[in-house]
Amino acid sequence: MTVAIPAVPLGKVTHPMKEVYLDYAATTPVSSEVMSEMLPYFSDVYGNPSSIHKAGEDAAQGVRLARSRVANFLNCDPEEIIFTSGATEGNNSVIKSATKTQVSGEKPHIVISAVEHSSVLEPAKEAADEGLVDLTIIPVQPNGRVDSDLILQSIRPETVLISIMYANNETGVIQPIEEIGKRIAELNKTRKNKIVFHTDAVQAVNYLNCDVKNLDVDIMTLSAHKIYGPKGVGVLLVKKGTLIHPLLVGGGQEYGLRAGTLNTAGIVGIGTAIEQVQNYRAENERMAVVRNYLLDGILSSIDGSFLNGSRENSLPNIANVRFEGVEGESVMMALNDKGFFVSTGSACASESLSPSHVLLAMGLSEIDAHGSVRFSIGRYTEEKDIKELLSVLPEIIDRLRNISGSIKEDIKKLVT
Amino acid sequence: MYSKEIIDHFQNPKNMGAIEGVDAVGSVGNPVCGDIMKIYIKVGKNESGEDAIKDIGFETLGCVAAISTTSMITEMAKGKTLDEAMKIEFKDVESALGEIPPVKLHCADLSVRALREAIGQYKNSNRIS
Structure with a gap:
């Protein structure tokens, strides 16, 4: 097998476009x-x-x-x-x-x-x-x-x-x-x-x-x-x-x-x-406000989107959302192409194909677990980042649902 | 992780969507693995009088690789005779798309199975051996 050689020297930033990092639960940047x-x-x-x-x-x-x-x-x-x-x-x-x-x-x-x-x-x-x-x-x-x-x-x-x-x-x-x-x-x-x-x-x-x-x-x-x-x-x-x-x-x-x-x-x-x-503990409240803005924005603008878990007894920085009729990795990659970095479940699991054991344990079906995306914000996330996310996400979900077409209905028949 | 070709097909899928009045539909995959594909074909005679794929469409619920492999295989199968289309293998889809990550190779295989199921279904219902 051939080993791919990076086209740019390591450490060089390759994305000329603006990047919005919404994957703080995967890792955080080192503070100055x-x-x-x-x-x-x-x-x-x-x-x-x-x-x-x-x-x-x-x-x-x-x-x-x-x-x-x-x-x-x-x-x-x-x-x-x-x-x-x-x-x-x-x-x-x-x-x-x-x-x-x-x-x-x-x-x-x-x-x-x-x-x-x-x-x-x-x-x-x-x-x-x-x-x-x-x-x-x-x-x-x-x-x-x-x-x-x-x-x-x-x-x-x-x-x-x-x-x-x-x-x-x-x-x-x-x-x-x-x-x-x-x-x-x-x-x-x-x-x-x-x-x-x-x-x-x-x-x-x-x-x-x-x-x-x-x-x-x-x-x-x-x-x-x-x-x-x-x-x-x-x-x-x-x-x-x-x-x-x-x-x-x-x-x-x-x-x-x-x-x-x-x-x-x-x-x-x-x-x-x-x-x-x-x-930074005083930041917790701000974090919850930004997270709720993200969550409310998604749930109100995208039909068939649901929060996995609940807002109570939850960290102020994570929103795990499932979207009917799409698969999480597709959402993640479509967002990636627009400069938004999110993840499906955990970054560690992205090498495996099995749906998240966490979501399955919460009673989600495999297909619902596969349709889930984790948004996690952090110290450097601002409300305008979320505003930008919300300006592209509904269109992405729409596009992917057009690709999956009638399959969503087929699954409903299978389940019922 | 993904080649440029895969991303291109993911962003701009070819032959996307169900087709009206099709002759056969191949449906593969399952909710457990997370990838479900449907390939729709319309069959007609080509210039040499052979059964060929006149129109083709797909629907896919799945990851980037699942969407691009179905998009690619519909492009490859379009216009081919049923026998030629039947011979498309997952390696052909893979090489057409550049490198598919090893963990996603089964997507190429699924797309082949969907196409073959559609062709098989057409042949069965039209008693073609």
Whole structure:
């Protein structure tokens, strides 16, 4: 197979037209403040933070500051912060650790929800397939929320881990993490083998309270590139006293829980990014206003368009919408041609053809799940961007519905 | 991800839409995979007196590749005799469109099946072997 060579040098912007980025849930640009704080750590401060000479110590200082900033944000001790390569590593570590947890000769039992990110779902399914764990997948309601009663009912004596995401990446639906956390903590008081409660908070960090004491969370996964930090760095908060087996072993970095030379610049980046999140909390309301403008604009101007999930208990920046009689990728590519960047479900799933497991879990049919598009806004989205989107989207949907013609009616006959 | 040809057919599909008074319709795909295609054909004699595709149209609910492959195959089949059209393979559609991403190759296959189903249906109802 031939490898395509990019027609322009890497890093050059290829689109002369105006671009409107509406895919902040996939990733965010690095903010200028984050960028400028990171830069010296690529070259000037080049030491290995684990070295004890001055070059190393200088780098270690940057890491220490970042660690304390993250700890401050999560209301935990700096020693509870483990830097990782990102959320996929964090989530894999948690699941794989649970497979090694001994429960008096019994097979460990893991509980997750049906709408978890694939970096939780896939390792959990793999571990179950390999016979390492028993896995319970808790269904969600049509609004995308899990019922904490169902989680509590699924607990067994050999349950070692419950992993429920804080807010969903495809729909923005928020799970009742504090309620679940408190109920598990209550239960743990009388249990011999404690249940570890983990939450993937990657999408939540920008908008929701992540005080882990308040949430009663034992382990939390975070990622820098969703909060205007760099790609390739994340955090695993592991509360003291929580048992976790490292995924990567070697040089014993990160209190022996994550071996590997520290990504100094990236770590400095996530520290600055998370501190900035605090300053942008006042933006949440503005974000919800812009999101609602987008959503109301779509629903009122396009017949046969529906919100997946609900506006309540949802992040202020995501709108997942399905359009009857069209397929999501076509909408995405037609918008792309006009300079609007959105996504179908999650960017991670675009390589696979199966419809979103999140939308299917919410009770959507395959065809409805295929017809869904995620719009996610962010810090740099303005109302005029949405106005421009709304000026092109109805025409695109119309055009695609002309192409699908009578097929929409055929499907209705199939279903009824 | 997509070639210029694929995007062109996606943006300006050829032979789009159902045709009135057609002789046969081939319908393939299913809601699970997300791609559904219908190919409509009108058959008539060509100059040599053979059965040929006089008019053709399509409807597709699906991704970019699904729309462009059906658009392309209708262009390729138009005017061909039924036997010639029957011989169009997914590789022919692929090479006509430039490179199709591997994960989307089944779309080219679906479009071939839709066309063949339409031709098969016509032959069956007209007792042509």
